[in-house]
Amino acid sequence: MATVQDSAGRYSSSSLPVPQLRQALLGWYAECGRDLPWRQTQDPYAIWISEIMLQQTQVQTVIPYYHRWLEAFPNISTLAQASQQQVLKLWQGLGYYARARNLHTAAQKILSEHDGQFPQGLEAVMDLPGIGRTTAGGILSAAFNQPQPILDGNVKRVLARLYALKQPPQKVVKLLWQLSSNLLDPVAPCEFNQALMDLGATICLPKNPQCPACPWLNYCQAHQQNLVKNIPMTTPSQPIPHKIIGVAVIWNSQNQVLIDRRPADGLLGGLWEFPGGKVEPNETIPACIQREIQEEIGIEIVVGDELIRVDHAYSHFKVTLVVHHCQYLSGDPQPLACEEVRWVTVAELNDYPFPKANEKIITALLAQARGDEHH
DNA sequence: GATACGTGGCC
DNA sequence: TGGCCAAGTAT
Numbered sequence: 001m002a003t004v005q006d007s008a009g010r011y012s013s014s015s016l017p018v019p020q021l022r023q024a025l026l027g028w029y030a031e032c033g034r035d036l037p038w039r040q041t042q043d044p045y046a047i048w049i050s051e052i053m054l055q056q057t058q059v060q061t062v063i064p065y066y067h068r069w070l071e072a073f074p075n076i077s078t079l080a081q082a083s084q085q086q087v088l089k090l091w092q093g094l095g096y097y098a099r100a101r102n103l104h105t106a107a108q109k110i111l112s113e114h115d116g117q118f119p120q121g122l123e124a125v126m127d128l129p130g131i132g133r134t135t136a137g138g139i140l141s142a143a144f145n146q147p148q149p150i151l152d153g154n155v156k157r158v159l160a161r162l163y164a165l166k167q168p169p170q171k172v173v174k175l176l177w178q179l180s181s182n183l184l185d186p187v188a189p190c191e192f193n194q195a196l197m198d199l200g201a202t203i204c205l206p207k208n209p210q211c212p213a214c215p216w217l218n219y220c221q222a223h224q225q226n227l228v229k230n231i232p233m234t235t236p237s238q239p240i241p242h243k244i245i246g247v248a249v250i251w252n253s254q255n256q257v258l259i260d261r262r263p264a265d266g267l268l269g270g271l272w273e274f275p276g277g278k279v280e281p282n283e284t285i286p287a288c289i290q291r292e293i294q295e296e297i298g299i300e301i302v303v304g305d306e307l308i309r310v311d312h313a314y315s316h317f318k319v320t321l322v323v324h325h326c327q328y329l330s331g332d333p334q335p336l337a338c339e340e341v342r343w344v345t346v347a348e349l350n351d352y353p354f355p356k357a358n359e360k361i362i363t364a365l366l367a368q369a370r371g372d373e374h375h
Numbered sequence: 376g377a378t379a380c381g382t383g384g385c386c
Numbered sequence: 387t388g389g390c391c392a393a394g395t396a397t
Binding site for chain 1: 376378379380381382383384385386
Binding site for chain 1: 392
């Protein structure tokens with residue numbers, strides 16, 4: 001018997017037949033479940049890596065990263081002993097880079113505090129950086145078949161529709177955890193959790209859900225009330241700011257360019273970039289670039305031609321990078337607003353982890369270098 | 376509890 | 387093009 005909040009905000013009783021729901025879902029999963037790389041192992045390390053990569057990231061994006069990662073770092077020990085730069089280079093392009101930094105730190109913590117063995121208690125697992133309750137439940141159910149519930153985006157949507165919740169999922173998280181826990185099959189928790197996620201990922205889609213193919217069609221309260229299109233409820237999103245950033249590709253007399261490593265925490269932490277900063281009101285781009293380089297690197301430059309403009313959307317703001325070639329004049333480059341600065345050749349850029357927006361700058365640099373050879 | 380935190384695909 | 391969304395966590 002599950003308790004579901006009704007439209008008036010009161011809690012009313014709902015009694016979907018849990019044993020039949022389990023049987024229907026597991027039967028569907030046996031027939032239609034996805035064959036994914038991390039389902040072919042019970043190694044908690046490999047499963048852990050997949051769970052972290054899959055946070056806010058779709059399966060098709062993760063698969064190539066997953067294989068490359070396990071080849072480079074096949075176990076906890078190899079990951080713990082790698083440098084953060086190696087770790088970030090393998091993560092380059094996946095986004096949410098704190099995930100990679102946390103994996104690295106957690107591997108070292110497992111070596112020092114758990115004798116190198118991945119912990120099997122919920123508390124100990126959630127105590128590792130980057131692992132919340134959903135990821136902990138996912139790992140423990142998949143690797144050790146423990147009856148731990150999960151509540152990711154797929155499960156939230158599936159349960160919101162199954163019980164026709166009239167409120168946005170983020171407002172009823174506690175209830176959703178109860179529902180996930182009540183439904184979880186105690187005999188086959190590993191399969192059940194995977195099945196729940198597959199249902200959300202392949203049938204109970206955000207848009208154009210494939211209801212006729214759903215094993216829960218006859219139980220789904222949203223379907224019975226013709227509310228599938230409206231559930232889960234959403235809250236309007238806030239407008240996001242757009243920043244104009246002046247960026248410098250600074251050349252020295254040895255035909256090297258200057259790059260800097262961002263602070264370890266925060267946006268794109270630990271990644272390298274071409275230096276620059278936000279254009280202030282009534283400031284020209286060249287003036288911005290010259291000022292930012294003086295303030296953050298402590299050197300004098302001459303700002304030259306524009307190389308490229310790069311539009312890029314992050315999750316909570318947008319930027320336009322206006323990138324100019326620059327010529328080094330004088331001063332000793334210092335890491336005044338970053339971790340480190342370094343002169344490198346264009347060919348060496350490939351050895352450093354860069355965010356996507358900077359990859360576009362590098363591509364433009366290489367294209368221009370190729371073009372120059374023909375003149 | 377709201378916000379910061381990346382990127383790619385879809386329409 | 388722009389907005390939405392995807393196997394969430396940390397603060």
